[in-house]
Amino acid sequence: MNNLKIGTRLGFGFSLILLLLVAMTAIGILRLSSASAQTDEMITVKVRDERLIAEWGKIIEVNAARTTGAFMVREAADQKKLEALMAESSGRATQIQDQIGASLDDGELKPMFKQVLDTRKAYTDFRKAVFAAKNAGDLDTATKIYEGDMTQSRIRYLAALKAFADKQAALLDASAVEIQQQYKSGRTLLIMLGVAAIALGVFAAWWITRTITQPINEAVKVAETVSSGDLTSDIQVNSSDETGQLMNALKTMNTNLVNIVGQVRNGTELIATASTEIAAGNQDLSSRTEEQASSLEETASSMEQLTSTVRFNAENARQANELAISASEIASRGGSVVGEVVNTMGSINDSSRKIVDIISVIDGIAFQTNILALNAAVEAARAGEQGRGFAVVASEVRNLAQRSASAAKDIKGLIDDSVQKVQMGSELVDKAGQTMEEIVQSISRVTQIMTQISNASEEQSIGIAQVNDAITQMDQVTQQNAALVEEAAAAAESMQEQSAKLADVVSVFKLDGVSSAPALARPAAPARAALPRRTPVVAASKPAAARAPAAASTATAEPKAAAPRKAAVTTSDSGDWEEF
Numbered sequence: 328m329n330n331l332k333i334g335t336r337l338g339f340g341f342s343l344i345l346l347l348l349v350a351m352t353a354i355g356i357l358r359l360s361s362a363s364a365q366t367d368e369m370i371t372v373k374v375r376d377e378r379l380i381a382e383w384g385k386i387i388e389v390n391a392a393r394t395t396g397a398f399m400v401r402e403a404a405d406q407k408k409l410e411a412l413m414a415e416s417s418g419r420a421t422q423i424q425d426q427i428g429a430s431l432d433d434g435e436l437k438p439m440f441k442q443v444l445d446t447r448k449a450y451t452d453f454r455k456a457v458f459a460a461k462n463a464g465d466l467d468t469a470t471k472i473y474e475g476d477m478t479q480s481r482i483r484y485l486a487a488l489k490a491f492a493d494k495q496a497a498l499l500d501a502s503a504v505e506i507q508q509q510y511k512s513g514r515t516l517l518i519m520l521g522v523a524a525i526a527l528g529v530f531a532a533w534w535i536t537r538t539i540t541q542p543i544n545e546a547v548k549v550a551e552t553v554s555s556g557d558l559t560s561d562i563q564v565n566s567s568d569e570t571g572q573l574m575n576a577l578k579t580m581n582t583n584l585v586n587i588v589g590q591v592r593n594g595t596e597l598i599a600t601a602s603t604e605i606a607a608g609n610q611d612l613s614s615r616t617e618e619q620a621s622s623l624e625e626t627a628s629s630m631e632q633l634t635s636t637v638r639f640n641a642e643n644a645r646q647a648n649e650l651a652i653s654a655s656e657i658a659s660r661g662g663s664v665v666g667e668v669v670n671t672m673g674s675i676n677d678s679s680r681k682i683v684d685i686i687s688v689i690d691g692i693a694f695q696t697n698i699l700a701l702n703a704a705v706e707a708a709r710a711g712e713q714g715r716g717f718a719v720v721a722s723e724v725r726n727l728a729q730r731s732a733s734a735a736k737d738i739k740g741l742i743d744d745s746v747q748k749v750q751m752g753s754e755l756v757d758k759a760g761q762t763m764e765e766i767v768q769s770i771s772r773v774t775q776i777m778t779q780i781s782n783a784s785e786e787q788s789i790g791i792a793q794v795n796d797a798i799t800q801m802d803q804v805t806q807q808n809a810a811l812v813e814e815a816a817a818a819a820e821s822m823q824e825q826s827a828k829l830a831d832v833v834s835v836f837k838l839d840g841v842s843s844a845p846a847l848a849r850p851a852a853p854a855r856a857a858l859p860r861r862t863p864v865v866a867a868s869k870p871a872a873a874r875a876p877a878a879a880s881t882a883t884a885e886p887k888a889a890a891p892r893k894a895a896v897t898t899s900d901s902g903d904w905e906e907f
Contacts, residue, residue, distance in 0.1 A: 340531030347524035351517055358513030376430065377499060379423045380492040386420045387488065391481055394454055398461065398473055410458065417451070436498070439491045446484040453477035542570030549577045553584065591829060598826040605819040613812045616805055623802045630795045637791050641784035648777040655770040662763040672753040679746040686739045693732035700725030 390413050397409035424444065431440055453476045460469035549562055562578040700721045707718030 337535060340528075340535050343531060344524055344528045347520060347527065351520040351524065354520065355513065355517055358509055358516075361509060374499065376427050377492065377495055379427055380488065380495060383420055383423045383427075384485070384488055384492070386416045386423075387481070387485055390416045390420075394457070394477075398457060398469070406458075406461075420447075436491065436494060439487070439494055443484070443487045443491050446480065446487045450477065450480040450484040453480050539570060542574055546570070546573050546577055549574070549581070553577075553581060595826045595830040598822055598829075602819040602823045602826065605822075606816060609812045609816045609819065612815075613809065616808050616812065620802065620805045620809075623798055623805060627795065627798050627802065630791065630798055634788070634791045634795055637784065637788045641781065641788050644777065644781040644784045648774070648781045651770065651774040651777045655767065655774045658763065658767040658770045662760070662767045666760055668756050668759075672749060672756050676746065676749045676753055679742060679749055683739065683742050683746060686735050686742060690732055690735040690739065693728045693735055696728035697725055697732065700728055 393409045393413045393416070397406045397413070400406050400409070424447075428440065431437060453472055457469050457473045457477055460466070460472060562574060562581060564574045564578060703721035704718050704725065707714030707721055
């Protein structure tokens with residue numbers, strides 16, 4: 328039950344009380360309804376039946392007197408008048424009989440009511456017999472029936488009606504007693520339910536109040552204990568309702584406070600230790616900063632000399648590059664001239680070959696002319712004297728043909744020799760052209776290499792200038808570090824003061840197994856004066872001695888561009904502090 332929510336418990340208690348009130352109201356209403364129904368039945372049925380029975384008895388007595396009068400009178404008119412009155416009364420009695428019979432539901436009254444009806448019928452039958460005998464003139468029979476059977480039947484009729492009326496009155500009295508008993512029992516039940524409702528209400532109020540106030544009182548005690556700085560309380564959570572959630576929250580808060588205070592105490596000790604180490608580190612950093620400043624001065628001077636040398640090398644490389652470019656242009660023009668010579672030698676070789684062909688044709692013509700002259704001489708010899716002159720001409724023609732053939736052979740030999748020499752010259756010119764091309768290519772490669780060397784020298788000059796700037800900035804940063812050392816020393820001292828104050832603040836809290844820590848003593852941190860700002864010493868640039876240009880290297884590897892300057896972080900061998 329302790330795990331129920333407070334609202335559920337309150338709702339349960341009030342609902343129980345309301346249920347008892349509803350039960351009391353329902354029982355009261357039921358009892359009142361039952362009493363009202365019984366009272367209504369008693370008034371509307373039983374009391375009415377009692378009144379009707381009384382009227383019925385009067386009607387019987389009246390009709391008995393009328394019967395006697397009608398029997399005694401002598402006049403027929405009087406008898407008829409009395410018989411009419413009797414019939415009217417009998418009709419009223421029949422109505423009463425029907426009303427009583429319609430509302431009759433009791434098992435004991437029905438046989439008695441039937442007895443009344445039977446005796447009435449017997450009485451009315453004897454009465455009719457009396458008047459029938461009288462009307463017939465048989466007075467003796469009429470008198471006999473009147474005095475005997477009719478009178479006896481009337482007595483039995485009245486007795487049955489009286490017994491029925493007595494029984495009805497007894498039932499009426501029993502109903503009144505039953506109503507009174509129901510009233511008493513209902514009152515007793517309502518009193519009992521009221522007492523039970525009061526008892527349950529008191530118990531529910533006590534139980535709900537106890538289950539709410541007891542955890543709240545415990546929560547108040549825990550809060551007072553925490554507010555006094557005692558965090559050693561053992562908080563027990565015995566329910567899961569709102570008060571249990573409150574206790575659980577207080578338990579979590581107490582645990583978190585224990586962790587926080589423990590961490591703060593440990594943190595203050597660590598801060599005190601760290602501040603001491605920072606102070607020592609600041610001293611070490613200050614001395615190394617001083618050494619670094621001296622090293623940077625020397626480095627700046629060396630870098631300035633290196634910058635002058637690299638600039639001189641870059642200027643020499645630029646001039647060598649211009650000379651190589653000029654040589655490359657001259658070699659290119661020489662290569663063009665050699666190409667033209669090669670083309671000219673080719674044309675001469677082609678012309679010589681054509682001349683050889685023409686000489687071959689002339690030699691053939693001379694050979695054929697010689698044959699014709701020989702044939703003409705043979706024919707002139709056959710002709711004798713007549714052909715002597717023709718033979719002389721033929722002989723001269725033959726001589727000319729032989730001289731022409733001899734000259735053609737000589738020219739052909741010279742032309743062949745010239746062609747061979749021209750061919751050899753063409754081959755030599757081709758080789759010269761190839762050599763010039765190789766020279767041009769070599770000079771081009773040299774030009775490229777010199778260009779690359781020149782570019783690399785310029786990039787080296789730029790990179791060294793950046794390094795020089797970086798060293799200058801490093802020197803400035805070193806001076807700034809000196810100022811930061813002083814600030815760090817002041818910060819360390821302030822940190823020690825704050826850690827001591829923090830220790831004093833958390834010392835009021837009491838933890839399990841941990842006594843209140845005393846305030847931490849603040850050691851005096853030695854402060855160093857700020858180092859005076861140094862101006863970087865730049866050595867005067869020294870002109871580099873003129874050097875003879877070296878032979879161009881044929882290597883084709885392209886030098887890498889100078890890497891951009893980066894801030895290097897190096898670790899000193901003497902400690903764990905970093906230098907910038």
